[in-house]
Amino acid sequence: MPTRPLPPRGVPESDLFRQMEAARAHDVRWREGRVFSLVFYAGEDVHRVAEKAYARFFSENALNPTAFPSLRKFESEVVAMVAGLLGGDAHVVGNMTSGGTESLLMSMFTAREWARANRPQIQTPEVVLPATAHPAFDKAAHYFGMKLVRTPVREDFRADVEAMARAITRNTIMLVGSAPSYPQGVVDPIADIAALAQSRGLLCHVDACVGGMMLPFVERLGYPIPAWDFRMPGVTSISVDLHKYGYAAKGASVILYRNKALRRYQLFATTDWSGGIYASPTMAGTRPGGVIAAAWAVMNYLGEEGYLRIAKAVMETRDAIMAGVNAIPGLKILSEPDISVMAIGSDGLDVYRVADEMSVRGWQLDRQQFPPSLHMTLHYGHVGVVNDFLQDLQASVAAERRPTPRRLLYALLMGLIRILTAVLPERWLSRLTQGASRFLGGGSGLPQRSAPMYGIMGTLPNRGDLKELVLNLVEGFTEPPED
Ligand SMILES: *Cc1c(COP(=O)(O)O)cnc(C)c1O
Numbered sequence: 477m478p479t480r481p482l483p484p485r486g487v488p489e490s491d492l493f494r495q496m497e498a499a500r501a502h503d504v505r506w507r508e509g510r511v512f513s514l515v516f517y518a519g520e521d522v523h524r525v526a527e528k529a530y531a532r533f534f535s536e537n538a539l540n541p542t543a544f545p546s547l548r549k550f551e552s553e554v555v556a557m558v559a560g561l562l563g564g565d566a567h568v569v570g571n572m573t574s575g576g577t578e579s580l581l582m583s584m585f586t587a588r589e590w591a592r593a594n595r596p597q598i599q600t601p602e603v604v605l606p607a608t609a610h611p612a613f614d615k616a617a618h619y620f621g622m623k624l625v626r627t628p629v630r631e632d633f634r635a636d637v638e639a640m641a642r643a644i645t646r647n648t649i650m651l652v653g654s655a656p657s658y659p660q661g662v663v664d665p666i667a668d669i670a671a672l673a674q675s676r677g678l679l680c681h682v683d684a685c686v687g688g689m690m691l692p693f694v695e696r697l698g699y700p701i702p703a704w705d706f707r708m709p710g711v712t713s714i715s716v717d718l719h720k721y722g723y724a725a726k727g728a729s730v731i732l733y734r735n736k737a738l739r740r741y742q743l744f745a746t747t748d749w750s751g752g753i754y755a756s757p758t759m760a761g762t763r764p765g766g767v768i769a770a771a772w773a774v775m776n777y778l779g780e781e782g783y784l785r786i787a788k789a790v791m792e793t794r795d796a797i798m799a800g801v802n803a804i805p806g807l808k809i810l811s812e813p814d815i816s817v818m819a820i821g822s823d824g825l826d827v828y829r830v831a832d833e834m835s836v837r838g839w840q841l842d843r844q845q846f847p848p849s850l851h852m853t854l855h856y857g858h859v860g861v862v863n864d865f866l867q868d869l870q871a872s873v874a875a876e877r878r879p880t881p882r883r884l885l886y887a888l889l890m891g892l893i894r895i896l897t898a899v900l901p902e903r904w905l906s907r908l909t910q911g912a913s914r915f916l917g918g919g920s921g922l923p924q925r926s927a928p929m930y931g932i933m934g935t936l937p938n939r940g941d942l943k944e945l946v947l948n949l950v951e952g953f954t955e956p957p958e959d
Contacts, residue, residue: 477955504840509861511840517857518723518786522774526725529766529773536765538572539756547765550772557775558716558730561692562684563707569739570732571757572718572768576685577612578759579715579731582742583681584616584650586713586733589741590679591649604643605652606635607846608659610683613652623647633657633811635664641672650679655704656687659844659851661813663687663704670710679712679738685729686853688716690815693780693787701814712738721815721855723778723786724771727764786856790816793859797852800866804873810849819849825876828927829886833872835925839865843930890931 487495506515517523533547541548551572559568573579584603591601602623605613609626617624625648627639635653644651651673653664666682673680682704684691695701705714711734718728733739745755778786794816798809801820807830810821820841821827827848831841834850842851858865876883 505838506857509858509865510838512852512854512858513842515857516720516723516853516855518774518778519856522723522778525777526723526770526774530725530770531766533765533769536769538763538765538768539761544765547768550768554718554768554771554775555730555732558688558718559706559732562688562705562714562716562732564732565706567735568706568732569736570730571739571742572763572771573729573731573758574727574760574763574767575719575729576610576683576715576717577615579685579717579729580610580612580681580683581616581619582731582758583713583715584613584622585620586738586742587650587679587681588620588622590738593741595649598647598649600647601649602645602647603650603652604640604648606640606654606657606664608633608635608657608664609652609654610658610685613683633660633662635669637665637668637672640669644672644676644678648676648678650681652681652683653704654687655682655684655691656814656817658686658817659849660811660819661815661817662811663691663702663814665702666704666711667702667708670708672710673712674710680710682711682714685715685717686720686817687815688714688730689718689721689723689783690787690790693783694791694815696784697788697791699791699814706732706734718771718775721787722771722775723856724774725767727767728771731758789859790854790856793862794818794854796862797854797858797865800862801869804866804870806873806877807869810847816854817852819844819851821847821849825873826927826931828930829876829883830869830872832925832927833875834868837868837872839868843926845930848930886928886931889928893931 504511504514506517509517536544536547538544538547538551541551554572555570559570571582573582587603588601591598595601600621600623602625603613603617604625604627606629607626608629613624616622625643625645627643628636630636640651651669653666653669655666656663670680670682672678684704691701691704705711713734714732716722716730716732718724718730719726722728731742733742743755743757745753747753794813798813798818801807801809806825807820807822807827810819822830827850828843831843831850834841843849844851
């Protein structure tokens with residue numbers, strides 16, 4: 477990557493912000509409800525409260541809570557409010573982290589340290605979790621030298637607890653369930669997973685990153701929600717993101733533990749450094765005060781009444797979208813989601829091409845695999861877009877069905893690839909994959925029409941090649957976009 481000098485003289489403020497506004501011209505339009513992940517929007521007033529609180533504590537640092545009793549108050553109250561929502565008692569403790577990934581890293585690290593103390597005979601600790609659990613667990617296993625044992629899910633996409641029981645070995649230290657899982661939005665049978673963990677003397681983590689600030693309110697609204705939180709005696713830790721349905725600023729999550737004794741394994745301290753005694757509860761060193769202040773402000777601003785009102789509107793939007801999608805011939809919601817997270821699948825249509833047609837119409841849907849499906853996370857920003865969305869979805873399905881030259885070419889390409897992958901030697905395929913990564917926009921990002929890429933990825937026999945291709949893309953993202 478070519479290096480770049482600092483501007484020799486500082487850029488004037490007005491110029492600067494003009495440049496920044498220009499830079500975001502092609503960003504996704506989340507305020508208009510055109511995106512179904514990445515951003516959770518609860519309206520301008522909530523946004524303003526978060527922004528103001530964030531700005532006010534923008535310089536403060538929670539690394540040393542004795543310097544900022546304010547942040548200590550905010551963080552401990554945020555953690556206590558979340559624990560209260562999730563059926564915790566006075567023994568439940570926790571910390572704020574930078575996001576779901578850090579919360580899951582902490583749950584895995586804590587389990588590993590717990591096992592080192594309590595199961596010293598185990599060399600490589602194993603964690604059993606359903607196929608649908610979030611990849612941050614893979615990241616944690618990768619970072620901390622642990623082994624994940626993923627088990628298939630049932631037909632309704634919920635964890636198969638019998639399969640989990642069969643996967644337990646002498647090296648197993650923890651079972652995991654999601655509330656709900658990200659891909660299909662269904663809550664795993666946590667009561668059974670927790671009971672199984674308890675009967676085998678294992679830890680049990682519930683990943684409620686996406687659902688933890690939604691499920692308690694959805695349950696209060698009368699939707700049937702299976703019990704999943706600290707009310708289940710076997711549950712030992714829970715992760716909850718505040719920057720999702722908590723509507724806090726980005727970089728806010730909570731990791732909770734059943735009691736102090738377990739959380740102790742998460743904490744870090746060194747007493748030998750020439751810079752003094754250094755201790756910290758989570759992965760981060762410096763911890764931004766703005767994030768903590770914004771989470772506290774939004775939770776207090778909304779209160780129970782505010783979260784209930786928002787959850788009601790979001791769930792009604794979900795019900796309308798589900799009914800609308802299921803009414804379009806060829807499409808169906810894959811599961812019976814417990815919250816406003818779900819996947820659109822199809823029997824006869826190529827959903828990746830439907831997604832491309834939606835992109836052309838300004839809607840960004842994430843592509844999923846096993847089975848091919850389109851992911852939707854609905855939030856308050858989607859309340860007013862149901863009709864527009866369903867109309868464009870119908871039009872996209874119609875376009876997918878229409879025989880066009882592009883469609884013909886695509887079918888030919890897919891056919892060719894299937895033949896090639898069947899007859900070419902492995903080594904050639906690797907070369908081809910590398911070539912494809914350049915052809916598919918290796919340096920600068922994903923093209924607007926990505927169905928061919930997902931089609932190719934789906935047919936590649938060697939997942940290792942695919943991983944290299946993806947890592948090439950990740951490398952490319954550290955370079956600026958082309959236009
Ligand atoms: C979002 C999510 C995570 C990871 O959270 P980040 O904030 O993106 O790091 C983990 N688990 C589930 C179920 C999620 O939806």
